[in-house]
Amino acid sequence: xxLNWLRRGALFLGxxxxxxxxxxxxxxxLQKDPDTSLAGAFPTGGFxxxxxxxxxxxxxxVRSLLNSGIFTAGVLLGTLVFxxxxxxxxxxxxxxxxxxxxxxxxxxxxxxxxxLIIPIxxxxxxxxxxxxxxxxxxxPFAINSTAVFIFRQFFLALPEELFAAARLDGASxxxxxxxxxxxxxxxxxxxxxxxxxxxxxxxxxxxFLVTKDAGMQPLAVSLANYISSxxxxxxxxxxxxxxxxxxxxxxxxxxxxAFQKHFTTSDxxxxxxx
Amino acid sequence: xxxxxxxEQPSAPPSAPARSRSRLAALLGRQPVGILFAAPYxxxxxxxxxxxxxxxxxxxxxDYFFAAPGAEVERPFVGLENYRSVLSDPDVRQSxxxxxxxxxxxxxxxxILALLLATALNRAVRGLTxxxxxxxxxxxxxxxxxxxxxxxxxxxxxxxxxxxxxxxPDPSWLINSTxxxxxxxxFVTWKQLGFSxxxxxxxxxxxxxxxxxxxxxxxxxxxGAFWNVTVPGVRPATTLVVILATITGANLFTEPYLLTSxxxxxxxxxxxxxxxxxxxxxxxxxxxxSAIGVLLVIGVLVISLVNRRILERD
Numbered sequence: 007x008x009l010n011w012l013r014r015g016a017l018f019l020g021x022x023x024x025x026x027x028x029x030x031x032x033x034x035x036l037q038k039d040p041d042t043s044l045a046g047a048f049p050t051g052g053f054x055x056x057x058x059x060x061x062x063x064x065x066x067x068v069r070s071l072l073n074s075g076i077f078t079a080g081v082l083l084g085t086l087v088f089x090x091x092x093x094x095x096x097x098x099x100x101x102x103x104x105x106x107x108x109x110x111x112x113x114x115x116x117x118x119x120x121x122l123i124i125p126i127x128x129x130x131x132x133x134x135x136x137x138x139x140x141x142x143x144x145x146p147f148a149i150n151s152t153a154v155f156i157f158r159q160f161f162l163a164l165p166e167e168l169f170a171a172a173r174l175d176g177a178s179x180x181x182x183x184x185x186x187x188x189x190x191x192x193x194x195x196x197x198x199x200x201x202x203x204x205x206x207x208x209x210x211x212x213x214f215l216v217t218k219d220a221g222m223q224p225l226a227v228s229l230a231n232y233i234s235s236x237x238x239x240x241x242x243x244x245x246x247x248x249x250x251x252x253x254x255x256x257x258x259x260x261x262x263x264a265f266q267k268h269f270t271t272s273d274x275x276x277x278x279x280x
Numbered sequence: 281x282x283x284x285x286x287x288e289q290p291s292a293p294p295s296a297p298a299r300s301r302s303r304l305a306a307l308l309g310r311q312p313v314g315i316l317f318a319a320p321y322x323x324x325x326x327x328x329x330x331x332x333x334x335x336x337x338x339x340x341x342x343d344y345f346f347a348a349p350g351a352e353v354e355r356p357f358v359g360l361e362n363y364r365s366v367l368s369d370p371d372v373r374q375s376x377x378x379x380x381x382x383x384x385x386x387x388x389x390x391x392i393l394a395l396l397l398a399t400a401l402n403r404a405v406r407g408l409t410x411x412x413x414x415x416x417x418x419x420x421x422x423x424x425x426x427x428x429x430x431x432x433x434x435x436x437x438x439x440x441x442x443x444x445x446x447x448x449p450d451p452s453w454l455i456n457s458t459x460x461x462x463x464x465x466x467f468v469t470w471k472q473l474g475f476s477x478x479x480x481x482x483x484x485x486x487x488x489x490x491x492x493x494x495x496x497x498x499x500x501x502x503x504g505a506f507w508n509v510t511v512p513g514v515r516p517a518t519t520l521v522v523i524l525a526t527i528t529g530a531n532l533f534t535e536p537y538l539l540t541s542x543x544x545x546x547x548x549x550x551x552x553x554x555x556x557x558x559x560x561x562x563x564x565x566x567x568x569x570s571a572i573g574v575l576l577v578i579g580v581l582v583i584s585l586v587n588r589r590i591l592e593r594d
């Protein structure tokens with residue numbers, strides 16, 4: 007019993023430690039002057055929104071958020087349309103090249119995108135001239151392979167009789183996918199959407215390489231550029247950086263908290279069991 | 281597209297149209313429409329993975345430089361020249377040593393903490409939602425946002441040093457050549473731990489409870505049961521966690537770029553991808569950078585295979 011309480015205590019303490027940087031981010035973004043002492047982490051007054059005004063004056067927050075949104079929406083659209091189709095085909099259809107496609111998908115999951123950044127940069131920026139465009143930003147991420155994998159695992163776990171019956175009724179595959187498989191796949195769709203969302207929303211390296219024009223940069227890029235080049239000149243550099251960080255973090259965190267029920271063992275579990 | 285269904289049953293009588301259909305099936309598969317469904321993804325993988333992989337290898341064997349789009353330029357074959365210059369480049373060597381240091385800290389820490397947390401979370405019921413959110417939320421948050429807070433926390437006059445007082449390291453964490461890489465490893469462990477916990481939680485569902493109970497009855501004790509039943513039971517998840525950590529290590533860019541302002545001090549926290557970026561994009565040597573990329577791809581594949589062999593042999 008005592009051990010139980012000890013374990014629970016340790017779990018909650020660890021959780022508070024994990025959350026502390028988030029809390030500190032928020033508090034720091036609302037303070038006029040940074041107080042870095044331990045007591046300064048629990049201020050009683052001196053709250054201000056100046057830091058948000060400051061960061062908005064240096065990087066256009068609305069414009070950056072819009073760019074992040076378009077980048078993310080493009081990737082989500084590609085993944086939910088073409089990724090679902092591919093996942094369904096890999097799980098429930100028998101066609102030539104299926105094995106090769108599945109093997110390539112697994113390889114993509116192992117070889118990080120970052121390692122191919124030079125040839126992809128050469129192709130997209132140099133050969134096709136897609137620098138400073140949404141298309142250039144979206145294309146390398148257009149279909150999230152992890153999401154395809156989740157879709158495949160989920161469709162694979164559905165009972166075969168369901169599909170056999172629909173096929174006997176003469177339903178086309180697209181119809182079976184739309185009215186039989188997809189309605190059952192809602193948990194997998196939510197999990198995959200959440201995972202796909204955090205990819206482009208949080209991505210730094212690729213949009214950093216393709217966008218030189220500040221008006222095209224997603225928030226992660228414009229904030230990073232602000233941190234590495236001009237923050238030193240601000241009156242309260244950390245305050246403005248943290249304000250930008252809060253704005254960048256909130257959409258992903260809010261989405262996760264709202265849908266955290268779906269970000270669970272059972273949805274991803276099928277993926278681990280392979 | 282819609283009429284082929286019944287005749288596909290292997291037991292269908294071999295009438296003439298059925299035979300021609302089965303020949304078609306042998307050529308295209310039983311549901312050729314699958315080719316149509318999978319085509320966009322296949323084209324995507326070909327264009328964004330297979331072709332760039334080939335292009336990386338090609339560039340790494342040539343004297344390649346950036347030219348204006350459409351310009352016809354000579355790019356002579358140089359054999360292993362780029363690989364020679366990569367392997368003799370002290371910055372590249374340093375970055376590989378740094379990744380090794382990163383893995384030595386990150387992998388054991390992740391495996392131990394994630395397994396302990398998952399075992400504990402597997403039993404705790406009250407407050408589970410709060411605990412789950414707390415441990416997963418760094419995983420879903422942008423590195424750039426989280427790096428901002430760590431910059432603040434670990435700066436010279438930051439809270440960590442304030443709390444440590446006279447024990448604060450000099451030079452401070454992020455500009456200290458011994459401590460910069462460990463801080464990055466710690467940051468990434470914190471950020472990614474939630475995902476490993478998730479993988480272990482999934483794996484724990486597969487460890488039969490009875491096995492655990494009988495081990496405890498046999499007098500193995502709690503620790504014995506954990507060591508002899510749980511740890512081997514979640515081995516596939518451990519393989520995955522180790523492979524993911526390797527991939528993350530090979531991937532590192534944002535943290536050394538921002539947290540230690542460009543892999544500083546003096547390259548002490550530079551990662552291979554950061555050096556690849558500096559050589560390829562900043563200094564305009566895509567050939568050398570591609571050679572680094574090809575070496576990393578080979579490295580990741582080899583380590584993944586070795587991990588599977590070692591951790592999955594029984």
